[in-house]
Amino acid sequence: MGTTQPIRKKEDLRKFLNYYQSAHPNLRNYTLIVFGLNTALRISDILNLTWEDVYDFKEKHFHEHLSVTEKKTGKQNTVALNHHLKQTLELYKDTRNPAPQNYIFTKTTDYSVPLSRSQAFRIMKKAAEETLHASHISCHSLRKTFGYHAWKQGVPPALLMDVFNHSSYCVTKKYLGIEQDERDSIFMKINL
Numbered sequence: 001m002g003t004t005q006p007i008r009k010k011e012d013l014r015k016f017l018n019y020y021q022s023a024h025p026n027l028r029n030y031t032l033i034v035f036g037l038n039t040a041l042r043i044s045d046i047l048n049l050t051w052e053d054v055y056d057f058k059e060k061h062f063h064e065h066l067s068v069t070e071k072k073t074g075k076q077n078t079v080a081l082n083h084h085l086k087q088t089l090e091l092y093k094d095t096r097n098p099a100p101q102n103y104i105f106t107k108t109t110d111y112s113v114p115l116s117r118s119q120a121f122r123i124m125k126k127a128a129e130e131t132l133h134a135s136h137i138s139c140h141s142l143r144k145t146f147g148y149h150a151w152k153q154g155v156p157p158a159l160l161m162d163v164f165n166h167s168s169y170c171v172t173k174k175y176l177g178i179e180q181d182e183r184d185s186i187f188m189k190i191n192l
Contacts, residue, residue, distance in 0.1 A: 003136050004138045004140045005134075005136045005137065005141060005144065005177055006141055006144035006145040006148035006149075006176060006177060007132070007145045007148075008177075008181075010149075012131075012132050013037075013145065013149075015131040015132065016033070016127055016128065016131050016132060016137075017030070017033060017034070019126075019127040019131050020127060023131075024130075027092050027095055028092065028105060028106075028108070028115075029123045029127075030088070031089060031105075032105050032115070032120065033123075033142065034084065034085060035088075035104075035105075036139065036142030036143065036146075037146055038081075038082055038084060039066065039081075039085070039146075040079070040143050040146040040147060040163055040164070041068060041077070041079065041143070042070065042071070042072060042140070043117055043120050043121075043139035043142075044117060045068050045070055045071055045077075046104075046105065046120075047103070047105055047114050047116075047120060048103075048114065049066075049068070049103065049104050049105075050101055050103055050104065051093070051098045051099070051100055051102050051103075052100035052101060053068075054066055054104065055089075055093065055100075057100050062081055062086045062089060062090070064080065064081060065078050065079065065080055065081065066078070066081055070165075073165055075165060077165075092104075096111070098111070105120070107119075117139070121138060124138055124139050124141065124142070125138070128141075143164075144175065144177070147172070147175070147176045148176045148178065151176060151178060157169045157172060160172050160176075
């Protein structure tokens with residue numbers, strides 16, 4: 001868990017997303033961020049995905065769900081692909097004209113080679129440093145940001161535990177960095 005943190009403020013999240021969408025347009029990098037934020041998958045699982053994992057080439061539409069065997073846990077994970085993610089993937093796919101077995105996120109010089117974890121890390125760090133002036137944001141922040149905002153929107157803790165494959169709510173709270181947020185809110189509400 002280390003020092004990696006979620007992006008807590010919605011305005012900061014908008015700035016972060018905007019970096020590769022508008023400020024320094026790069027559709028691959030923007031799609032990578034949107035993918036991580038909307039699936040809560042680890043970067044190692046995202047980088048191994050191929051287009052056929054998310055798109056039905058015969059029927060010409062995106063799948064409703066993505067099934068992944070998580071590299072870290074070996075567990076099967078099924079993730080719904082939401083509308084925003086499908087729209088972003090569609091724009092990205094149109095610029096690539098991929099074959100089914102092509103990786104989704106590749107080097108710009110060779111579409112047959114997946115993006116490395118170190119390059120994905122540099123993509124996140126650049127956007128974070130330029131927009132948030134923060135050093136605690138990494139690829140894993142996308143996963144934590146998903147969970148943090150799901151929690152803030154009222155998703156039951158048991159569901160978040162399941163999404164993250166955590167053994168207890170205490171682990172999930174610590175993972176998302178919400179223990180201190182909960183404590184702070186108590187003090188801020190008290191007016192004696």
